[in-house]
Amino acid sequence: MTLSIWRYAHLALALISSLFLVMASVTGAILAIDAIQEKMPSYRAANFNEITVAQTVPVLKKNFSEISELDIDHNGFVRLKGFDEEGNEVDAYVDPATGKILGKPIDKSAFVEWTTALHRSMFLKETGRLIVGIVSFLLLLIAISGMALIIQRQRSLAKFFTKVVKEYFAQYYHIITGRLILIPVLVIALTGTYLCMARFQLFPEHKAEHKEIVAPTQDPIQQKIEEFELFKNTKLADVKKIEFPFAEDPEEYYNLKLSDTELIVDQFSGNVLSEVKYPTTLVLENLSLDLHTGRTNIIWAVILGIACLNILFFIYSGFAITLKRRATKIKNKHKTNDAEFILLVGTENGSTLRFANAIHEQLIAQGKVSYLAQLNQYQVFPKAKHLLVFTSTYGLGDPPSNANKVWQLIDKFPQKEEVNFSVIGFGSHSYPDFCEFAKQIDQKLAEQAWAKQLIKLHTIDDKSAIQFVQWVKTWSEKVAVELATTPALYAKKPKGLHKMMVLDRTEVSEAEQTFTLTIRTPTRTKFTSGDLLAIYPADDNRERLYSVAKCQGNVQLVVKLHPSGLGSSYLNDLKVGDTFRARMVTNESFHQPKNKPLAMIANGTGIAPFLGMITQSNKNADNHLYVGFRKETDIIKQHKAFLDQQIQNHKLKTYQFAFSREQNHCYVMDLIRNDASYLALLLNNGGVVMICGSLQMQQDVEKVIDEICMKINGNDLAYYKKNGQLLTDCY
Numbered sequence: 001m002t003l004s005i006w007r008y009a010h011l012a013l014a015l016i017s018s019l020f021l022v023m024a025s026v027t028g029a030i031l032a033i034d035a036i037q038e039k040m041p042s043y044r045a046a047n048f049n050e051i052t053v054a055q056t057v058p059v060l061k062k063n064f065s066e067i068s069e070l071d072i073d074h075n076g077f078v079r080l081k082g083f084d085e086e087g088n089e090v091d092a093y094v095d096p097a098t099g100k101i102l103g104k105p106i107d108k109s110a111f112v113e114w115t116t117a118l119h120r121s122m123f124l125k126e127t128g129r130l131i132v133g134i135v136s137f138l139l140l141l142i143a144i145s146g147m148a149l150i151i152q153r154q155r156s157l158a159k160f161f162t163k164v165v166k167e168y169f170a171q172y173y174h175i176i177t178g179r180l181i182l183i184p185v186l187v188i189a190l191t192g193t194y195l196c197m198a199r200f201q202l203f204p205e206h207k208a209e210h211k212e213i214v215a216p217t218q219d220p221i222q223q224k225i226e227e228f229e230l231f232k233n234t235k236l237a238d239v240k241k242i243e244f245p246f247a248e249d250p251e252e253y254y255n256l257k258l259s260d261t262e263l264i265v266d267q268f269s270g271n272v273l274s275e276v277k278y279p280t281t282l283v284l285e286n287l288s289l290d291l292h293t294g295r296t297n298i299i300w301a302v303i304l305g306i307a308c309l310n311i312l313f314f315i316y317s318g319f320a321i322t323l324k325r326r327a328t329k330i331k332n333k334h335k336t337n338d339a340e341f342i343l344l345v346g347t348e349n350g351s352t353l354r355f356a357n358a359i360h361e362q363l364i365a366q367g368k369v370s371y372l373a374q375l376n377q378y379q380v381f382p383k384a385k386h387l388l389v390f391t392s393t394y395g396l397g398d399p400p401s402n403a404n405k406v407w408q409l410i411d412k413f414p415q416k417e418e419v420n421f422s423v424i425g426f427g428s429h430s431y432p433d434f435c436e437f438a439k440q441i442d443q444k445l446a447e448q449a450w451a452k453q454l455i456k457l458h459t460i461d462d463k464s465a466i467q468f469v470q471w472v473k474t475w476s477e478k479v480a481v482e483l484a485t486t487p488a489l490y491a492k493k494p495k496g497l498h499k500m501m502v503l504d505r506t507e508v509s510e511a512e513q514t515f516t517l518t519i520r521t522p523t524r525t526k527f528t529s530g531d532l533l534a535i536y537p538a539d540d541n542r543e544r545l546y547s548v549a550k551c552q553g554n555v556q557l558v559v560k561l562h563p564s565g566l567g568s569s570y571l572n573d574l575k576v577g578d579t580f581r582a583r584m585v586t587n588e589s590f591h592q593p594k595n596k597p598l599a600m601i602a603n604g605t606g607i608a609p610f611l612g613m614i615t616q617s618n619k620n621a622d623n624h625l626y627v628g629f630r631k632e633t634d635i636i637k638q639h640k641a642f643l644d645q646q647i648q649n650h651k652l653k654t655y656q657f658a659f660s661r662e663q664n665h666c667y668v669m670d671l672i673r674n675d676a677s678y679l680a681l682l683l684n685n686g687g688v689v690m691i692c693g694s695l696q697m698q699q700d701v702e703k704v705i706d707e708i709c710m711k712i713n714g715n716d717l718a719y720y721k722k723n724g725q726l727l728t729d730c731y
């Protein structure tokens with residue numbers, strides 16, 4: 001319950017403030033860069049932190065005929081306003097130790113001025129400042145509620161920085177970066193709020209009011225400024241501003257502004273005539289400004305800039321998490337009161353609902369009256385015969401937020417007739433209380449007089465479709481309902497699909513029932529021969545993989561058409577110019593080894609990756625190809641012509657074809673037996689054998705090679721396999 005309160009608060013606050021936060025973060029990052037840049041031409045004296053007021057004032061007085069004020073800014077730059085010896089007006093950064101002019105103050109660029117105005121008030125004057133202040137406060141609340149969520153997720157404050165279980169990119173990095181950048185974000189939000197409150201004078205006025213000072217009646221004697229006690233004890237680094245006396249008049253004084261005090265100092269004696277402490281609110285306002293802008297410290301300015309960019313990432317990842325939670329919608333065709341199959345789901349992030357939905361849809365498709373709802377919607381189901389509970393676990397074996405009331409509801413609504421129930425728990429072994437809530441609910445249901453446990457509790461670790469299928473098999477057998485048992489159907493939808501286009505294709509050869517496709521991939525797709533093309537012919541989770549050849553940058557497939565084959569029929573329906581969505585899967589274990597003698601063995605469509613590997617080979621490569629087909633068709637004649645060309649190009653040494661249904665029929669194993677001594681030598685010399693094609697052929701070939709190796713080399717094939725000299729990709 002508390003989890004959802006924090007979560008809804010966190011989300012609601014983010015929703016309200018996100019647009020303003022985007023503006024404030026982008027402009028904040030730009031201003032952080034400006035704060036860093038501002039410190040680049042350094043006008044700060046080398047030993048600035050050591051210099052006292054007593055050291056600098058006499059030096060400056062010697063160099064300038066008149067000084068009106070000295071400003072020491074947050075960078076430690078000393079800015080002098082006055083006149084030089086020639087009577088020219090001076091407004092420049094000076095070296096406080098030597099009095100040398102170091103540079104002229106530069107006005108902020110129009111862009112920085114514009115960004116500052118946008119950041120502070122969105123060009124809406126006081127209204128804008130108020131909005132920005134409120135957004136700062138909302139950011140503070142978002143950071144606090146986010147912190148509460150992390151503490152709950154990690155189960156205690158002490159475990160705040162312990163390992164986070166990675167579920168998916170947005171969730172993982174939302175938390176990881178959230179923890180790292182929490183302090184700067186809290187500081188930005190808190191100081192922004194404070195500055196807004198100070199701006200709207202929500203604190204008492206903070207003017208420094210000095211008591212009336214009575215000037216001495218006698219003519220004063222000028223003491224050495226170097227000897228002024230206060231000046232000797234005050235470092236320039238602690239001073240904000242010094243206003244100099246206008247003339248040698250006893251009624252003119254030094255006015256020294258420090259970070260928390262303002263002092264009036266007699267210009268002749270150096271005595272402190274009046275001292276006023278600033279109120280804490282003003283000190284806090286200055287501190288807030290320093291912390292909010294990063295103007296005093298370059299490292300802090302960098303951290304603030306990163307924090308601003310990170311707020312943008314929080315907004316993106318936060319909304320990605322929310323959208324994911326809402327992605328799976330419940331659709332019901334039948335009413336609660338009519339349903340025979342009741343499927344109840346306990347889910348926090350929606351993944352359990354995906355599994356339940358897959359079962360619900362299959363039941364409906366088979367004409368069953370199924371009803372899918374959240375666990376918190378538990379009630380009396382008058383016609384229910386089967387109750388299926390799919391639920392995840394959170395916190396310390398707690399229910400997900402849409403199942404937190406089910407306990408009371410089960411007590412409140414006993415079913416009128418006997419109902420068979422089955423509980424499927426979704427959890428993760430990364431947490432100590434694995435599927436604890438599912439276990440509790442299974443027990444609770446078992447205690448109900450009306451409930452009959454049809455099968456034992458099934459638990460699913462980390463959304464495993466394979467484990468889920470085990471429950472599907474057991475339950476569907478008991479209930480005599482046919483449900484799909486292919487794990488891919490229940491697995492997550494594939495991601496990262498790209499648009500591909502058919503560039504060329506051949507007709508299906510009559511004898512072999514094979515055809516070739518040439519496919520253009522998006523320019524940035526990286527792949528090589530031996531990798532796999534994954535297609536999704538039914539636009540669902542069912543995936544079909546094909547070994548590819550890379551020819552002139554394009555994918556080349558050799559496909560065998562199976563009359564009711566999902567993948568091959570889909571590919572066969574594609575015409576030149578058609579596009580479809582697919583992805584490349586790297587198949588590292590079947591990449592061509594570099595600079596090694598290579599025997600490539602295939603049957604049928606298994607030739608495809610080898611055609612690409614030969615094209616991609618270096619000149620004089622020691623490549624040998626052995627392929628078995630049924631008959632010599634036109635496609636095979638084309639392969640022959642292609643391979644002859646590769647021999648001429650010195651990319652292939654030899655090739656041999658075996659035809660099992662021609663006169664003098666032979667198999668690829670016969671070719672290998674004939675070349676026994678060569679293959680034994682190849683393996684002995686560190687060469688590699690690659691096999692691609694049917695699993696049956698692989699078994700037969702491996703058996704023959706094993707015999708050869710034992711006989712000639714005295715080692716079995718397992719020895720070479722261990723050395724990585726046998727690579728296979730068979731199906």
Ligand SMILES: Cc1cc2nc3c(=O)[nH]c(=O)nc-3n(C[C@H](O)[C@H](O)[C@H](O)COP(=O)(O)O)c2cc1C
Nearest residue numbers: 347348349350351352392393394427428431434435
């Ligand atoms: C913060 C958090 C706490 C979790 N606590 C537990 C737990 O105590 N026991 C458990 O078995 N699984 C736990 N899990 C794992 C989830 O139950 C599991 O990932 C489940 O498949 C999520 O399903 P859902 O997406 O439908 O909510 C936790 C996951 C998260 C993110």
